[in-house]
């Protein structure tokens with residue numbers, strides 16, 4: 001059996017419930033990248049079994065603790081039972097949607113694996129060398145369990161490069177049409193599984209879109225709208241609605257989705273939100289509901305200062321555009337800016353814009369993207385619903 005010896009610090013981390021061991025805590029390696037390895041502690045005791053990567057900073061991703069896992073049959077049995085459990089959990093949530101996450105990596109004890117359902121189709125991401133090797137077995141399991149019409153590997157995220165893996169999009173089973181219609185509550189989306197951002201939609205925001213709908217009213221501005229996520233849901237109760245995105249393709253989709261969903265008053269503009277918020281402020285525009293859902297500004301620790309400045313700028317400007325009694329739904333999906341930091345940015349923006357706001361709801365990613373306690377990396381999405389005090 002391939003094996004990796006780790007330091008006392010590496011062992012401690014795993015015993016404290018974290019599935020990763022970094023390269024700096026690897027002492028000795030008798031394995032190739034992508035293999036399932038025995039993880040051995042400094043006192044020659046087996047800690048458990050893991051996926052090994054010889055390229056990434058994350059060398060070890062634990063699969064089991066103790067002696068449990070040996071041989072091909074065992075790994076396939078483990079994958080099947082964990083995928084089954086993940087699928088059962090999503091079914092138990094009774095989500096009012098035909099698109100949602102079925103497997104959320106570490107939180108489903110399937111580190112670096114993502115499986116999203118889009119109606120009759122599945123999109124899969126294998127984000128480590130080990131999971132990449134297991135992809136044929138995983139495909140057989142999901143086809144057997146879920147009978148999808150097609151399975152697409154969306155293996156194009158940049159993190160695959162850190163693992164020395166190619167970035168590609170491949171049909172693994174059946175057929176994948178150019179466009180798939182899915183439903184989220186009352187909203188229908190036309191999704192391009194091959195080219196859409198993430199695996200096609202920002203599924204993690206589904207419940208925040210639903211929550212925002214409870215407050216939305218009056219004049220709406222949805223910033224960083226992608227294909228209309230928040231705007232399509234909120235335009236139903238907002239007689240005036242504008243959606244902004246920098247991507248021409250996204251803006252085309254917002255327009256098509258607005259027609260499909262019977263909200264033709266939703267106007268989409270292809271603009272840079274930073275410039276547009278400034279322009280709107282100069283023009284004296286005012287809104288009753290504003291959404292800020294930018295991309296992750298802090299992709300790593302080095303970019304935190306710039307990210308903080310970016311979040312503060314858009315929040316400050318949005319607060320200035322908000323009518324008294326209006327709502328600001330503000331999000332950050334940067335894991336490196338945690339909830340406390342984000343709350344502090346919002347505080348600074350409120351002080352500097354002289355806009356008193358109350359926190360009405362403090363939210364996170366949807367329940368189909370659960371957080372594994374003790375693994376802070378799995379809590380990445382913050383969504384605050386704020387109200388400007390009248």
Ligand SMILES: C[S@@+](CC[C@H](N)C(=O)[O-])C[C@H]1O[C@@H](n2cnc3c(N)ncnc32)[C@H](O)[C@@H]1O
Nearest residue numbers: 202224225226229230245246247272273293295
């Ligand atoms: C997190 S996604 C938004 C998801 C969307 N709110 C939803 O619910 O589906 C961020 C979006 O911001 C857009 N974007 C990135 N930088 C931008 C900028 N400076 N101005 C406008 N849009 C931008 C991206 O094209 C992407 O569609």
